[in-house]
Amino acid sequence: MGPVRWQVVAVAAVGLALTLEVLPSVLRWLRAGRRRRRPRRQVLFFPSQVTCTEALLQAPGVAPSGSGCPCSLPHGESSLSQLLRALLAARASLELCLFAFSSPQLGRAVELLHQRGVRVRVITDCDYMALNGSQIGLLRKAGIQVRHDQDLGYMHHKFAVVDKKVLITGSLNWTTQAIQNNRENVLITEDEEYVRLFLEEFERIWEEFDPTKYSFFPQKRRH
Amino acid sequence: MGPVRWQVVAVAAVGLALTLEVLPSVLRWLRAGRRRRRPRRQVLFFPSQVTCTEALLQAPGVAPSGSGCPCSLPHGESSLSQLLRALLAARASLELCLFAFSSPQLGRAVELLHQRGVRVRVITDCDYMALNGSQIGLLRKAGIQVRHDQDLGYMHHKFAVVDKKVLITGSLNWTTQAIQNNRENVLITEDEEYVRLFLEEFERIWEEFDPTKYSFFPQKRRH
Numbered sequence: 391m392g393p394v395r396w397q398v399v400a401v402a403a404v405g406l407a408l409t410l411e412v413l414p415s416v417l418r419w420l421r422a423g424r425r426r427r428r429p430r431r432q433v434l435f436f437p438s439q440v441t442c443t444e445a446l447l448q449a450p451g452v453a454p455s456g457s458g459c460p461c462s463l464p465h466g467e468s469s470l471s472q473l474l475r476a477l478l479a480a481r482a483s484l485e486l487c488l489f490a491f492s493s494p495q496l497g498r499a500v501e502l503l504h505q506r507g508v509r510v511r512v513i514t515d516c517d518y519m520a521l522n523g524s525q526i527g528l529l530r531k532a533g534i535q536v537r538h539d540q541d542l543g544y545m546h547h548k549f550a551v552v553d554k555k556v557l558i559t560g561s562l563n564w565t566t567q568a569i570q571n572n573r574e575n576v577l578i579t580e581d582e583e584y585v586r587l588f589l590e591e592f593e594r595i596w597e598e599f600d601p602t603k604y605s606f607f608p609q610k611r612r613h
Numbered sequence: 614m615g616p617v618r619w620q621v622v623a624v625a626a627v628g629l630a631l632t633l634e635v636l637p638s639v640l641r642w643l644r645a646g647r648r649r650r651r652p653r654r655q656v657l658f659f660p661s662q663v664t665c666t667e668a669l670l671q672a673p674g675v676a677p678s679g680s681g682c683p684c685s686l687p688h689g690e691s692s693l694s695q696l697l698r699a700l701l702a703a704r705a706s707l708e709l710c711l712f713a714f715s716s717p718q719l720g721r722a723v724e725l726l727h728q729r730g731v732r733v734r735v736i737t738d739c740d741y742m743a744l745n746g747s748q749i750g751l752l753r754k755a756g757i758q759v760r761h762d763q764d765l766g767y768m769h770h771k772f773a774v775v776d777k778k779v780l781i782t783g784s785l786n787w788t789t790q791a792i793q794n795n796r797e798n799v800l801i802t803e804d805e806e807y808v809r810l811f812l813e814e815f816e817r818i819w820e821e822f823d824p825t826k827y828s829f830f831p832q833k834r835r836h
Contacts, residue, residue, distance in 0.1 A: 416638050
């Protein structure tokens with residue numbers, strides 16, 4: 391080989407080496423770009439406009455009434471309807487960790503998910519379980535597992551995790567009073583780190599609130 | 614040129630072209646990686662361990678006692694100390710939108726920031742302004758602007774924005790009861806979209822709660 395030819399071969403080799411070196415990074419970058427665009431990042435502010443949620447909360451098998459609902463409420467989107475949609479997207483699991491839960495619409499959404507086979511688990515505060523209008527009793531009757539604290543401190547979280555992938559958390563207690571009258575915020579995020587940290591908190595509390603550990607069953611504890 | 618030489622030149626050209634093509638992407642990817650690592654994403658869970666916060670809350674000019682504080686409390690980190698640190702990082706502005714604010718440590722931190730020249734603005738709920746132990750009166754006396762609702766609904770947010778860059782939000786009311794006894798969460802995020810949405814909410818409410826609009830000054834409203 392002459393001297394020119396060697397130079398060309400060297401450049402070709404360097405070019406190829408560089409290409410092979412960076413291609414995986416580029417592919418990762420392109421994939422990461424797609425991943426980064428997708429994660430949901432949303433805030434719902436309350437009070438929510440009062441809108442009709444009938445079409446969202448139809449039982450399976452019932453023909454959707456859609457915009458044909460004859461009620462006099464507005465039929466557009468609201469913070470409440472968007473919160474309902476985020477919950478109703480669940481296909482496999484729903485963890486709920488709620489200080490107070492009395493909104494009939496949110497209760498109905500959770501019951502529908504349970505009927506569809508979604509694994510629903512609920513943690514709540516003992517002081518708010520049996521309050522007038524609480525949805526907790528209805529959910530238990532429907533067969534949903536509920537655990538609660540027995541501390542003096544409040545179980546004051548207000549979060550939900552949908553399909554272990556979407557975290558819904560904020561200041562909003564799930565009551566009609568809060569939804570319709572209060573200044574409140576609800577973050578919806580698919581950020582993996584936030585989802586993981588809240589799921590870990592859920593599992594910690596779920597374990598700690600295991601009914602076999604309740605101290606008002608002292609006979610059980612002694613065995 | 615012989616046939617072998619042409620092939621080598623072709624490979625060299627393709628290799629160089631590919632390298633030049635992907636290099637900017639690779640550089641962007643590397644930069645994006647650095648950017649992505651930086652934004653803070655943290656969750657503080659409560660109840661917080663009770664720790665000594667004296668060293669954090671020293672007035673300017675006082676020699677820091679540091680770990681030399683003689684009190685019997687533990688002197689390590691806790692969820693409360695981390696929340697204090699996040700607030701005390703403010704250099705220019707602090708927006709507070711808080712349902713209830715009675716924690717003396719958090720009140721002290723806000724007062725220190727005000728003394729350091731940080732522009733502090735506070736929005737709170739009227740029902741909780743003058744409650745026993747409320748920090749709101751002390752902050753007003755120190756010269757900090759406070760605005761409040763006059764609705765039946767609650768101003769139930771619990772968020773802070775530090776230097777228009779860091780959002781601190783969650784279920785935690787800023788009370789010693791909640792900090793020491795309740796299950797609570799506080800997200801700390803530098804996500805620009807979340808920060809922007811909460812700042813917009815703050816400005817909306819700040820404007821709406823302008824004292825000249827309070828209806829218990831009916832004479833003023835008529836002019």
